[in-house]
Amino acid sequence: MKIDDQTSFSLEAELSQIAFSDASAALIHEAKEHGLPFSRESSQVVQVMLPYGVISLRQRDDMVLLQLKAMDKTVLHQLKEGVLEHMGIGDATYARALRWQGDLIKNAPLPDFAELTVVSTQIVSNCFQRITLAGQGVERFLGSPIHFRLLLPADLSRDPVYPHLDENGRSVWPSGADNLRRPVYTVRRVNTDELTFDFDVFLHEGGPTGTWAQKVQSGEKLGILGPVGGGLMQAQQVLLAGDETALPAIARICEALPHTAKGAVLISLAKGNRYENLQLPDGVSFKQIERSNASELEQLLEEAKASYHKLGLPRTSESSLLFFATKKPVARKARTYFFEELNFAKENAYIAGFWD
Numbered sequence: 328m329k330i331d332d333q334t335s336f337s338l339e340a341e342l343s344q345i346a347f348s349d350a351s352a353a354l355i356h357e358a359k360e361h362g363l364p365f366s367r368e369s370s371q372v373v374q375v376m377l378p379y380g381v382i383s384l385r386q387r388d389d390m391v392l393l394q395l396k397a398m399d400k401t402v403l404h405q406l407k408e409g410v411l412e413h414m415g416i417g418d419a420t421y422a423r424a425l426r427w428q429g430d431l432i433k434n435a436p437l438p439d440f441a442e443l444t445v446v447s448t449q450i451v452s453n454c455f456q457r458i459t460l461a462g463q464g465v466e467r468f469l470g471s472p473i474h475f476r477l478l479l480p481a482d483l484s485r486d487p488v489y490p491h492l493d494e495n496g497r498s499v500w501p502s503g504a505d506n507l508r509r510p511v512y513t514v515r516r517v518n519t520d521e522l523t524f525d526f527d528v529f530l531h532e533g534g535p536t537g538t539w540a541q542k543v544q545s546g547e548k549l550g551i552l553g554p555v556g557g558g559l560m561q562a563q564q565v566l567l568a569g570d571e572t573a574l575p576a577i578a579r580i581c582e583a584l585p586h587t588a589k590g591a592v593l594i595s596l597a598k599g600n601r602y603e604n605l606q607l608p609d610g611v612s613f614k615q616i617e618r619s620n621a622s623e624l625e626q627l628l629e630e631a632k633a634s635y636h637k638l639g640l641p642r643t644s645e646s647s648l649l650f651f652a653t654k655k656p657v658a659r660k661a662r663t664y665f666f667e668e669l670n671f672a673k674e675n676a677y678i679a680g681f682w683d
């Protein structure tokens with residue numbers, strides 16, 4: 328599909344207090360970070376192509392025009408909500424002050440919001456709780472999208488107050504005692520017959536989501552936002568590495584691999600932690616690395632580097648996939664090593680910090 332075919336909806340806003348050169352440098356930096364194609368049509372226009380839309384910056388007279396185009400209003404809304412933060416421009420107050428024009432949704436719930444119902448909960452292993460959800464919104468995860476945000480009251484004893492779009496199309500989030508937490512989770516499995524999905528919560532010390540997951544009962548409601556982030560990635564040659572939080576995503580990727588796939592899976596688990604067995608193609612090896620504390624997550628990176636060289640994973644081939652997800656500082660080091668030192672193609676990789 329060509330980009331032009333995907334961009335039926337659009338929004339634009341004038342950026343204040345910023346020069347075109349600074350705004351376009353920030354946008355190009357972000358595009359490079361994510362391995363996204365971009366173009367400079369002239370010295371006054373920069374465009375970044377996303378899988379489902381386009382972000383453009385234009386110099387018009389003495390102002391900078393930010394334009395967003397997308398194939399549906401939900402994606403357009405997500406672009407609008409995230410673009411300035413991704414570009415590192417302004418703060419929440421600056422973003423709220425922007426006057427968007429075009430296909431704005433007003434006086435409505437956020438378009439990527441859904442209120443789902445907990446159908447069941449079960450213990451997966453000694454450190455994972457599985458929650459099954461049903462309801463309108465599950466169908467958004469039938470294809471490749473695999474991540475979403477939970478919307479949980481910061482004070483779990485309170486009823487949730489969910490965000491909405493006001494009469495100017497701006498998102499209004501609950502504040503004060505109604506504050507929400509928004510951790511990201513992975514859809515572990517979709518049941519297409521029942522229209523339900525499962526997600527697995529790692530039960531770590533001091534985790535409010537784990538506290539919620541162990542207490543929640545069937546029939547209770549849960550607000551989510553999504554899908555968010557990238558979708559399910561497939562490849563013929565893979566290196567997949569992560570800790571407990573990455574296990575649901577790695578399990579999904581492994582189940583979607585062709586049976587002829589080759590490569591390696593490396594998992595770092597705190598001593599005693601367990602998860603269900605992964606379904607691996609014959610050509611994909613599995614190694615579990617036991618750690619006594621979070622500082623030993625560095626070993627995951629060292630093992631990933633060694634496996635990468637042993638496998639000879641092609642840096643630029645579309646048939647390669649490098650997935651690495653764990654605590655943020657270790658993921659940052661992995662990005663430096665694979666992207667900056669080895670020049671691994673970003674479009675064939677997903678290297679992300681999953682927790683602070």
Ligand SMILES: Cc1cc2nc3c(=O)[nH]c(=O)nc-3n(C[C@H](O)[C@H](O)[C@H](O)COP(=O)(O)OP(=O)(O)OC[C@H]3O[C@@H](n4cnc5c(N)ncnc54)[C@H](O)[C@@H]3O)c2cc1C
Nearest residue numbers: 510511512513527528529531534535536572575681682683
């Ligand atoms: C794309 C993506 C997909 C993810 N998928 C999943 C998933 O399917 N299942 C899952 O369990 N997690 C997943 N995570 C990770 C999850 O979002 C984080 O662990 C998040 O911090 C959980 O929120 P919380 O309520 O447990 O803790 P927070 O309120 O974020 O943090 C509370 C305390 O717990 C600590 N903490 C957070 N995570 C860990 C950890 N893993 N180990 C030890 N201490 C920790 C924090 O440092 C903090 O001190 C995913 C993250 C991303 C970005």
